[in-house]
Amino acid sequence: MFQSKAKKKSAWVQSALERFERPLLQYALSIVQDLDRAKDTVQETFMRLHTQEQANIEGHLSQWLFTVCRNCALKSIKKEDRYIYVEHEEFEHRKVESVTPLQDMARREQIARLMEHVKSLPRNQQDVVRLRFHGNHSYQEISQITGLSVGNVGFILNAAMRNLRTKIERDEKDEKIIYLAKQAAS
Amino acid sequence: MRGKVSDQDLTDYALNELQPDERLYVESMLAVSEECRNDVYQMLELSEMLKEGLESEENPEFLLDTEQRNRVLAVPAWTFKGFLRKTAAVAILAAGTAYxxxxxxxxxxxxxxxxxxxxxxxxxxxxxxxxxxxxxxxxxxxxxxxxxxxxxxxxxGDFQLVAAPAAVCTPPVFVEMPAVSEIAEM
Incomplete structure (x- = not known):
């Protein structure tokens, strides 16, 4: 009986590892900024999963893993006090059809720049953006993972997205100016 | 024309985080406001880019080390020592109560x-x-x-109020000690 239960749990942990290893490492890395430390954090997260009853976590496994991973990552960097939260005061998809290789390249460049902008966001905005667009979590789930209220999650996400849009628009304007300057020079 | 629709509402709409009645209201505004429609399109576009960008950040090398992986997948074994310790604790508690x-x-x-x-x-x-x-x-x-x-x-007579002794400072009394030879004679 012990054997079959242990085997079942092992299979469950393994399937969770296969599914969430990369997203969790990515998420932990975004907090601790060090790959080895991120790996240790994820390992700790899965070790804790072993101590849990499958029935209690089934249905919100992703949420549980991200919460534990976040707590472990924060605990790991607490000593160095590197995780500085900025206060909150600062406050049906449109598909791209028939994209040409040139457009595709331009889009890739735009995404690369966008990722740079994401890294420059305040810590709490970055955290919520990652949980939403990489972890695919709802406001409610992000609220439970981060301890923020649902309203606050929406507020921070909205601020982050508006912030990113402003930066993208500024980039586009700069590009236009450079293009026009080059045209004028030639 | 934006009616009572805020930026936050539009972001929540784009991220599918509105209640059905709120959603209906925003949709009624989207039907008449081009500004709102553009805003939502931009948010959707940004969401797609963020998803793509964060997914592309996933490094295939973002995996636990083999050793860490093995540790995670190793089910904590049932040990005779642990079982013995728990049994001993229960037995001692029961014996104490019985005594x-x-x-x-x-x-x-x-x-x-x-x-x-x-x-x-x-x-x-x-x-x-x-x-x-x-x-x-x-x-x-x-x-x-x-x-x-x-x-x-x-x-x-268990409850008797005992008067506290007066806090007086008595001078030390020096008694003349008998000599060692006298003690021997005693």
Missing amino acids: ALTRPAFWQEGGTVDKLATAGQAVQSLVGELQTKDLPKTAEELIARIQAASPVIERS
Whole structure:
């Protein structure tokens, strides 16, 4: 009986590892900024999963893993006090059809720049953006993972997205100016 | 024209985080406002880019080391030592309880059970006293009330107010010590 239960749990942990290893490492890395430390954090997260009853976590496994991973990552960097939260005061998809290789390249460049902008966001905005667009979590789930209220999650996400849009628009304007300057020079 | 639709509402709409009634209202505004429609399109576009960008950040090398992986997948084994420790703890607790309950002093008149009953009676009486009269002003009054309320305590004389010894500083008394030879003669 012990054997079959242990085997079942092992299979469950393994399937969770296969599914969430990369997203969790990515998420932990975004907090601790060090790959080895991120790996240790994820390992700790899965070790804790072993101590849990499958029935209690089934249905919100992703949420549980991200919460534990976040707590472990924060605990790991607490000593160095590197995780500085900025206060909150600062406050049906449109598909791209028939994209040409040139457009595709331009889009890739735009995404690369966008990722740079994401890294420059305040810590709490970055955290919520990652949980939403990489972890695919709802406001409610992000609220439970981060301890923020649902309203606050929406507020921070909205601020982050508006912030990113402003930066993208500024980039586009700069590009236009450079293009026009080059045209004028030639 | 934006009606009462805020930026936050539009972001929540784009991220599918609105309640059905809120969603209906935003959609009614989207039908008439090009500004709102553009805003939502831009948010959707940004969401797509963020998803793509964060997914592309996933490095295939973002995996736990083999050693870490093995540790995570190793089910914590059932150990005889752990089982023995738990069994010993339960046995000691049971033996202690049995020993205490089988002592004659526990059940005899004036024993632990008797004292507990007396204390309970006293508390009950005191509560009755307090409900009918005012709170006692001095410790003496409190003791007198307890004794008056509980004849059992009065008999046993367990509750007696002992007067505190006067805090006086007595000078040291030097007694002339007999010589060692005199002690030997004694």
